[in-house]
Amino acid sequence: MKTILGISAFYHDSAATILVDGKIIAAAQEERFTRKKHDSSYPFNAIEFVLKFAKIKLSEVDQIIFFEKPFLKFERLLETYVAFAPRGFKSFCMAIPLWLKDKLFQKKMLFNELKKHDNNFTDDKKLYFSDHHLSHAASAFFPSPFEEAIVLTADGVGEWATTTVAIGKGNNLEIKKEIHFPHSLGLLYSAFTYYAGFKVNSGEYKLMGLAPYGSPIYEDKIKNNLIDIKEDGSFHLDQSYFNYATGLTMTNNKFTNLFGQKVRDAKHEKLTQFHMDIAASIQKVTEDIMIRLTKSLKEEFNISNLCLAGGVALNCVANGKILKEKIFNNIWVQPAAGDAGGSLGAALALWHIEQDNPRNVNQNDSMQGSYLGPEYSQKIIEEQLDKAGAKYEILKEQELIDKTAIHLSKENVVGWFQGRMEFGPRALGGRSILGDPRSEQMQKNLNLKVKYRESFRPFAPSILEEEVSEWFNIDVTSPYMLMVAEVKDGLKIEMTTEEKKLFGINKLNIKRSNIPAVTHVDYTSRIQTVSSNINSKYYKLIAKFKEKTGCPILINTSFNIRGEPMVNTPEDAFNCFMGTELDTLVIGNCFLLKKNQNIRLKKDYKNQFELD
Structure with missing residues (x-):
C-alpha cells in the first residue's frame, strides 16, 4: 500500500x-x-x-x-x-x-x-x-472520465503562470503553453470584484450573480483600454490601470477615471445599475476570452475532451457558454x-x-x-444533539424521506445533513439547505431570512439526472453544479412590456418560470444533476418530492449563512438551525422541528461571521 x-x-x-x-x-x-x-x-x-x-x-x-x-x-x-x-x-x-x-x-x-x-x-x-x-x-x-483531454487552467496567479494549457493522455500530463503574471484573467475579474465593493477571492461569484441584472455597456471600454485580446484568446493587460502587481489595492485612479465612479464602499453605498452594468460587462469579456481560447485550442490540438480547473473554472456561466457553443464533445470541471x-x-x-x-x-x-469529507455515525449525531439540548425524533429512512418531502412541499426550509461532507465550494446534497423551487417567495426569503445575504443572489436546482433535459436546455450531466443552462421555453413566463422596462434589482420579484425560485433573472439556472448511484438518499428525497408535487427539483444551497463556512459537524448544523429561520433539520436519522426546540437555545447568529 x-x-x-x-x-x-x-x-x-x-x-x-x-x-x-x-x-x-x-x-x-x-x-x-x-x-x-x-x-x-x-x-x-x-x-x-x-x-x-x-x-x-x-x-x-x-x-x-x-x-x-x-x-x-x-x-x-x-x-x-x-x-x-x-x-x-x-x-x-x-x-x-x-x-x-x-x-x-x-x-x-x-x-x-x-x-x-x-x-x-x-x-x-x-x-x-x-x-x-x-x-x-x-x-x-x-x-476526469477521459483517456485524453485538453486541460485549461485559469486563475489569479500561481508562481508565474496565470493561464496554462496542458495535454493529458493516459497517465501523462504536460503543460504546453502559459500566459504569465501580471497578465491574468482571474486578477482582471477580481479587479472588477474589488471595484464593485466585494471581497477579492470570495466575492467573484457575487459579481457573476449580479451580471444578469445589467447590460454589458462597458464591454468595448474594457476591450479598448484594459485588455488586448488576440484572435486565439491569449491576452495582455495594460498595467497602468491596475495596482495589484505592486500595490495594496486591485485598481488605481486611472481605472476609476475610465469608468467615472470610485470604488464602491460596500458598508455605506448600495449597489446601483452602474455596478450591475459593470458586472455584466466583465462577465461578457470573460466569456468571450474563454470561448476564444477553447475554440483555438480545439483547432490546434484536435482533441474532443476539455477539462477545466483554477478559480476561473468556477465561473459556471462561462462554462455553460462553452458547453452551448459545442466546441468540445465533452467537458469536465474539477x-x-x-x-x-x-x-x-x-x-x-x-x-x-x-x-x-x-x-x-x-x-x-x-x-x-x-463526497470526500467527514461522516458522522448515528451514535455521534445523537450524542452531539443531546449535548446541545436538541429535541428530535428518530425515523427509519423511508419515513424520514417521506416526512421531509411533505415539509418541503409545504414550503418549509430544510437543513439536510447526510453522509460525507463535500470537497469544494458547492453543497451537493451532503450539507445542504433545501426548499421548494415552485415558490415565488422562496428565493427572497432564503436570502434574507436564512442566509442573511443580498437578495439578488440566485439559488441552484438539484434535479433527478434523467429529468434534466425535460426542464433545462442541457443534455449532459452536471453533478457538481458547474454548468449554467436556460430553462425550457415551455416553462418560461415571458415578461410583459411594463416588466421589461424595469431596471436592475426591480426585476428580481418577477416570476420568470414555473420554478421561479431557481430561475435567474436571465432565465438560467446553475444545475446539479443527482444520480441514484452516487447519492442515493438525496436522490430518493427528490424522487419522493416529485411523487408528491410532480416537480423533480429541489432548491439546493450550502448549509451555512453568509460569511460562514459550510457546516461540518452535527453541532455546527444545530447551531446554524437555531441561528436562522430554518424550519426543519434532518440529520442522519434524526428529524428536528424548530417549533419543538427550547426557545432559549436560539442564537444571535447573524453577526457571528464577518461579511463575505
Missing part, C-alpha cells in the same frame, strides 16, 4: 487530500474545521482528518507534497518589484519580511508543522513540491477548482507523472461525487 498526502496552504482555501494506491480516499478544506471562511493557515485539522479517515499515521505516509513552489513565487515577487520600481515600494516593504521569516523557509516550516501530527515523523526527504498550475491541471485531468483542489492535484501528479503509475479511467469520474 502506497500513500500520498497532498497539502495546499498559505494563500486561500487551505486543504489536505490523501491517496491510497492512487485512489482518492479523503479530502477537506481547513475552513470547515476552524469555522474561518477561506482559512489559509497550515491545514492542521484537515490533515488530521484525512489521516484518521485513511487509518494511517503521518510517519507511515510514503510521500507528502505541497501544491506549489515557494522559491519560484518569491522570484516572481522580486522581479515584479524590480520591473515596476519605484512603484510599489510600500507593499514590497510589507511583503518581504514575511517572505524572509516564513515563506522562503517553507520546507523547514512545513516539516516542523508536520511533526506536530506525529513525533515519529522524522524524514524530510518525504517532502516534495509541485508546480501550482500543474497541481490544478492534474486535479482536473486525472479524476469540483474543487480553486486552490483547495491543488492538494488533490499535487498528490495525483506525483502518483501518475513522477512515479509513472497507471491510471484507471472511471466513466463517471473518480471524485465519488466529491
Whole structure:
C-alpha cells in the first residue's frame, strides 16, 4: 500500500487530500474545521482528518507534497518589484519580511508543522513540491472520465503562470503553453470584484450573480483600454490601470477615471445599475476570452475532451457558454477548482507523472461525487444533539424521506445533513439547505431570512439526472453544479412590456418560470444533476418530492449563512438551525422541528461571521 498526502496552504482555501494506491480516499478544506471562511493557515485539522479517515499515521505516509513552489513565487515577487520600481515600494516593504521569516523557509516550516501530527515523523526527504498550475491541471485531468483531454487552467496567479494549457493522455500530463503574471484573467475579474465593493477571492461569484441584472455597456471600454485580446484568446493587460502587481489595492485612479465612479464602499453605498452594468460587462469579456481560447485550442490540438480547473473554472456561466457553443464533445470541471483542489492535484501528479503509475479511467469520474469529507455515525449525531439540548425524533429512512418531502412541499426550509461532507465550494446534497423551487417567495426569503445575504443572489436546482433535459436546455450531466443552462421555453413566463422596462434589482420579484425560485433573472439556472448511484438518499428525497408535487427539483444551497463556512459537524448544523429561520433539520436519522426546540437555545447568529 502506497500513500500520498497532498497539502495546499498559505494563500486561500487551505486543504489536505490523501491517496491510497492512487485512489482518492479523503479530502477537506481547513475552513470547515476552524469555522474561518477561506482559512489559509497550515491545514492542521484537515490533515488530521484525512489521516484518521485513511487509518494511517503521518510517519507511515510514503510521500507528502505541497501544491506549489515557494522559491519560484518569491522570484516572481522580486522581479515584479524590480520591473515596476519605484512603484510599489510600500507593499514590497510589507511583503518581504514575511517572505524572509516564513515563506522562503517553507520546507523547514512545513516539516516542523508536520511533526506536530506525529513525533515519529522524522524524514524530510518525504517532502516534495509541485508546480501550482500543474497541481490544478492534474486535479482536473486525472479524476476526469477521459483517456485524453485538453486541460485549461485559469486563475489569479500561481508562481508565474496565470493561464496554462496542458495535454493529458493516459497517465501523462504536460503543460504546453502559459500566459504569465501580471497578465491574468482571474486578477482582471477580481479587479472588477474589488471595484464593485466585494471581497477579492470570495466575492467573484457575487459579481457573476449580479451580471444578469445589467447590460454589458462597458464591454468595448474594457476591450479598448484594459485588455488586448488576440484572435486565439491569449491576452495582455495594460498595467497602468491596475495596482495589484505592486500595490495594496486591485485598481488605481486611472481605472476609476475610465469608468467615472470610485470604488464602491460596500458598508455605506448600495449597489446601483452602474455596478450591475459593470458586472455584466466583465462577465461578457470573460466569456468571450474563454470561448476564444477553447475554440483555438480545439483547432490546434484536435482533441474532443476539455477539462477545466483554477478559480476561473468556477465561473459556471462561462462554462455553460462553452458547453452551448459545442466546441468540445465533452467537458469536465474539477469540483474543487480553486486552490483547495491543488492538494488533490499535487498528490495525483506525483502518483501518475513522477512515479509513472497507471491510471484507471472511471466513466463517471473518480471524485465519488466529491463526497470526500467527514461522516458522522448515528451514535455521534445523537450524542452531539443531546449535548446541545436538541429535541428530535428518530425515523427509519423511508419515513424520514417521506416526512421531509411533505415539509418541503409545504414550503418549509430544510437543513439536510447526510453522509460525507463535500470537497469544494458547492453543497451537493451532503450539507445542504433545501426548499421548494415552485415558490415565488422562496428565493427572497432564503436570502434574507436564512442566509442573511443580498437578495439578488440566485439559488441552484438539484434535479433527478434523467429529468434534466425535460426542464433545462442541457443534455449532459452536471453533478457538481458547474454548468449554467436556460430553462425550457415551455416553462418560461415571458415578461410583459411594463416588466421589461424595469431596471436592475426591480426585476428580481418577477416570476420568470414555473420554478421561479431557481430561475435567474436571465432565465438560467446553475444545475446539479443527482444520480441514484452516487447519492442515493438525496436522490430518493427528490424522487419522493416529485411523487408528491410532480416537480423533480429541489432548491439546493450550502448549509451555512453568509460569511460562514459550510457546516461540518452535527453541532455546527444545530447551531446554524437555531441561528436562522430554518424550519426543519434532518440529520442522519434524526428529524428536528424548530417549533419543538427550547426557545432559549436560539442564537444571535447573524453577526457571528464577518461579511463575505
